[in-house]
Amino acid sequence: MAERYAGYDVLGKRHTPSWNPKTREVIDARLAVYREPRFFTASEWRTLWALCERIVPQPKHRAPVPLPSYVDEKLQCRQLDGYRYASLPPQDEAWRRGLAALEAEAHSAHGAAFTALTSVQQDELLRRMQHGQLMGPAWQGMPCQLFFEHRVLPDITHAYYAHPTAWDEIGFGGPASPRGYVRMGLERRDPWEAPRAQAPGTQAPGSEAPRGEASRATTAPPQGSSQ
Amino acid sequence: MRQYADNELVDFAVVGTGAGGAPLIARLAESGFSVVGLDAGPYYRPLEDFASDEREQSKLYWLDERLVDGDNPIVMGGKNSGQAVGGSTVHFAMVSLRFRPEWFRSRSLLGYGADWPVDWREMWHYYGIAEQALGIAGPVHYPWGPWRPRYPYRAHELNGAAELLGRGAEALGMKWTPTPLATVSAPRAHAHGRSPPCVYRGFCRFGCSTNAKQSQLVTFIPRALAAGAEIRDLAMVGRIELGHDGRVAGVHYHREGRWRFQRARHVVVAGYAIETPRLLLASATDRHPHGLANSSDLVGRYLMTQSNQAVFGTMPQEVRWYKGPPSLAITEHWNYDDHKAFFGGYCWMAQGPLPVEWATIQTSARGLWGQPLRDAMEKYNYQVGLKMVGEMLPDERNRVTLADEKDQYGLRVARVTYAWGENDKALIQHALNQMQMSLEAVGAADIFRQEDDTNHLAGTARMGNDPATSVINPDGRSWDIPNLWVCDGSVFPTTGGVNPSLTITSLALRMADRIGALASRNEL
Numbered sequence A: 001m002a003e004r005y006a007g008y009d010v011l012g013k014r015h016t017p018s019w020n021p022k023t024r025e026v027i028d029a030r031l032a033v034y035r036e037p038r039f040f041t042a043s044e045w046r047t048l049w050a051l052c053e054r055i056v057p058q059p060k061h062r063a064p065v066p067l068p069s070y071v072d073e074k075l076q077c078r079q080l081d082g083y084r085y086a087s088l089p090p091q092d093e094a095w096r097r098g099l100a101a102l103e104a105e106a107h108s109a110h111g112a113a114f115t116a117l118t119s120v121q122q123d124e125l126l127r128r129m130q131h132g133q134l135m136g137p138a139w140q141g142m143p144c145q146l147f148f149e150h151r152v153l154p155d156i157t158h159a160y161y162a163h164p165t166a167w168d169e170i171g172f173g174g175p176a177s178p179r180g181y182v183r184m185g186l187e188r189r190d191p192w193e194a195p196r197a198q199a200p201g202t203q204a205p206g207s208e209a210p211r212g213e214a215s216r217a218t219t220a221p222p223q224g225s226s227q
Numbered sequence B: 001m002r003q004y005a006d007n008e009l010v011d012f013a014v015v016g017t018g019a020g021g022a023p024l025i026a027r028l029a030e031s032g033f034s035v036v037g038l039d040a041g042p043y044y045r046p047l048e049d050f051a052s053d054e055r056e057q058s059k060l061y062w063l064d065e066r067l068v069d070g071d072n073p074i075v076m077g078g079k080n081s082g083q084a085v086g087g088s089t090v091h092f093a094m095v096s097l098r099f100r101p102e103w104f105r106s107r108s109l110l111g112y113g114a115d116w117p118v119d120w121r122e123m124w125h126y127y128g129i130a131e132q133a134l135g136i137a138g139p140v141h142y143p144w145g146p147w148r149p150r151y152p153y154r155a156h157e158l159n160g161a162a163e164l165l166g167r168g169a170e171a172l173g174m175k176w177t178p179t180p181l182a183t184v185s186a187p188r189a190h191a192h193g194r195s196p197p198c199v200y201r202g203f204c205r206f207g208c209s210t211n212a213k214q215s216q217l218v219t220f221i222p223r224a225l226a227a228g229a230e231i232r233d234l235a236m237v238g239r240i241e242l243g244h245d246g247r248v249a250g251v252h253y254h255r256e257g258r259w260r261f262q263r264a265r266h267v268v269v270a271g272y273a274i275e276t277p278r279l280l281l282a283s284a285t286d287r288h289p290h291g292l293a294n295s296s297d298l299v300g301r302y303l304m305t306q307s308n309q310a311v312f313g314t315m316p317q318e319v320r321w322y323k324g325p326p327s328l329a330i331t332e333h334w335n336y337d338d339h340k341a342f343f344g345g346y347c348w349m350a351q352g353p354l355p356v357e358w359a360t361i362q363t364s365a366r367g368l369w370g371q372p373l374r375d376a377m378e379k380y381n382y383q384v385g386l387k388m389v390g391e392m393l394p395d396e397r398n399r400v401t402l403a404d405e406k407d408q409y410g411l412r413v414a415r416v417t418y419a420w421g422e423n424d425k426a427l428i429q430h431a432l433n434q435m436q437m438s439l440e441a442v443g444a445a446d447i448f449r450q451e452d453d454t455n456h457l458a459g460t461a462r463m464g465n466d467p468a469t470s471v472i473n474p475d476g477r478s479w480d481i482p483n484l485w486v487c488d489g490s491v492f493p494t495t496g497g498v499n500p501s502l503t504i505t506s507l508a509l510r511m512a513d514r515i516g517a518l519a520s521r522n523e524l
Helices: A023-033 A042-055 A068-078 A091-110 A119-131 A146-159 A164-170 B021-030 B056-060 B101-109 B121-131 B160-173 B222-228 B272-282 B357-367 B371-377 B422-441 B501-520
Strands: B011-013 B037-040 B067-069 B188-190 B193-194 B230-232 B234-243 B248-255 B260-269 B304-307 B310-314 B329-331 B346-350 B383-390 B399-406 B412-417 B445-448 B452-460 B484-486
Touching: A023 A164, A042 A068, A042 A091, A042 A119, A042 A146, A042 B304, A042 B383, A068 A091, A068 A146, A068 B329, A091 A119, A119 A146, A119 B037, A146 A164, A146 B357, B011 B021, B011 B248, B021 B037, B021 B222, B021 B501, B037 B260, B101 B121, B121 B501, B160 B329, B160 B346, B160 B383, B160 B422, B222 B230, B234 B260, B234 B272, B260 B272, B272 B399, B272 B412, B272 B452, B310 B422, B346 B422, B357 B371, B357 B445, B383 B422, B422 B445
Parallel strands: B011 B037, B011 B260, B037 B230, B067 B412, B260 B484
Antiparallel strands: B188 B193, B234 B248, B248 B260, B304 B383, B304 B452, B310 B383, B310 B445, B329 B346, B346 B383, B399 B412
C-alpha cells in the first residue's frame, strides 16, 4: 500500500520542542506495551488477533501495531469509559462473552473457528454483528450490535489512532507541547508538520469529484433560508 | 495552602471545584468565610503532568462507571464531565458565551421551558465580571444581542477550519465572529499567576500544558488559595450528614483509603448534573427518605444535554484542523432568529477533532471499519466540519437515578435516562440542513452527518420561585434545608443554545454576592 506521507515520522520530533518530558514518558510507555496477554486466555487471544486484523487491517511491509495488547491492557488495568449502556455488562465480561459468541457463531455458520475463516467470511460475520443479526445463545442476551459499536470498534480503533504509526499515516502533527504551531490558515504549514500528501498517481483527496457537485444536485442553493 | 482539620467547623464545605464550585470558593474566601473545597480528582500541575496525547489525558474525565439508558442514551466521559481540581474546565473547549437575554424568561417570552428566577440584566453584570476574571479573548463587537463591553483580550487568529466557517456563513447571508475563548491571546499576569499566550497546539480539550487556558485551575483556584481557602483533592464525597436539628452538619468523604467527616456550617453541592443529584439522593435519611432537598421529587429530573450534531466534508485544499483551539469561529444566527417551526435555538462552530476522536466519528456516525476506515482516516488533513450546540427542552422524564450497582467506594452508581423530544429532533434536522448548506457553499465534497452526538449537561436540581416546582431558590439555597446549597449547571431551568460554562461561573459569582448579602443581614 502506498504511503501518503512517505518519510514523515512523528517520533523524529521526540527531541524537538514539540515534545515535553511528560509526553515522551507517555509515548515511551505506549510503545513498550506489554505484548503477552494478561487478561485474555490463549484462545480468546487468538480470536482477538483475528478480529483486530479485520477491524484495522495493517500493511505487510511493517510490524503491526499490537492492537490486542492495548485491548488487554485496557481490561487488565480497568481503564473505564465513564459510562456504559445499561444493556451491556461491564467491559471485561462483555469482551469475554463477545469473543466466545463470535467463535460460536463461526462454528454454527461455517463449522470452523473464526481464526480459520477466510477474511471474506470473517467480514461477513462482523457485518452481521454490526447489524444486530447474530442471535446465538452464546451472547446470553447481550445485544451484538451494541457490543460491536461500543466495545469492538472503540477499543480497537482508539488503540490504533493513539499510536504514532497511525499519526504518520494520516499526516497528523502529533504531540505539540510546548512549541505548538505558527502557521494556522488554509494551505499553510509549519516546517515541523508533515509535508503535503503525496499519494502516488492520485490528486489530493476530495478532488475526485468537482467541488460541491454531488451535493448541489440534491440541495437548495446556498442562500439564507428559514422554515 | 491553609488547611483545616476535619473536626474544625468551617463555614462552607463546597463539593466540586469546577465552573461553579471554584469561583464560589474563591469569592466566599475573599469575603472572609472559612472554606474547604473538596474534589474527587487530583490537583494537577499542567506543566509537569499534561502530555500532548488524547489517550493519556482522558485522566481528566470522570471515568467511573455510570449506566446510560433511554431512547437516546447520553455518551458520558470526555464531553460532559471532569474529575480534577478545576473540574471539566481543565479540558473544556474554552467557548465562553452569554445566554441570549430572552432565555432567562423563555416560558413568558418565547413560550417554552421555564423562566429563570434571575433577571437577565443581573446576569449581564456577572457575565462581565466573569469575562474579565477569565481573560476571555474575543471580538471587539459581538454581532448578536444587546451591547456588551469589549473582551479583555483580542480575538485569536483563525485557523483553516474557522476561515471556512466564515466563508460558509457569508455565503448563506449569516453573521459570524471569532469565538470568545478562555485562552489568552497575549501574556497575562495577575496577583495569582501568569499565563503565556496560546501557542495553538490544538490539544485544548485534553488539558492545556502551557497554562494559556484560563481554566478554573489557573484562575479562581489560585485566588481561592490566596484568600485562605483549602482545596482538598482526591476527596470523594459520598454522603451529606443531616443533624438532629434538621440542618446539614458536614460531609462524609473518602480520601487516602478511608472515610472521613468534615464538619461545616453550610454545604454547597457543585458536582454538576450527574454527581449533584447522585449525592443528594444518596444522602437520604429517615426524615428525607427520597433524598435531601427532594420534597418536590424533582432532584434528578429535568436533566438536559445539548444537541451536538455535526456535518463533515473533505476540502480540495489542506485544512489541518488539528492546529489551534478547535472552535475558533462561530455563528449564533439561529439563536437570535425566531422564524423557526420549533422552540429553542442553536449555534455552530468550527471543528478540529484529533485522530482518536475523528476515528470515533468515523466508526459511530458512518459505521466504518476495515479498509474503508483506513481510507477515510487518510483524508484527515483535508477535513472540515461544523458542529452545533443546540438547546434541548426540559422534560421531567429525563433524569438521574441511583442504580443498584456500586462503584469502587461502595456508592450506588448513577443511572442516566434520556430521550429526545419531537422539538429536539426538529431543531437537530434544521441545524444539520443549515450546516450542510454552509459546507456545500465552500466546496466541501463527500459530506456526511454525525446525527447522534450530544454535549454538556444541565438541570436535575432546577432553581425557581416556587418550592413545588423547583429544588433551589433564587439564592442557590435548597428550599427544604436552609444550610444546603447547590452551585453548578444542575440549577439551570433551561439550557439555551450555547455552551453553559460561562453562565455557570456567572451564576456562582452572583450566588457568592447573595450569600454575602444574606450574611450581612444575619439571614444566612
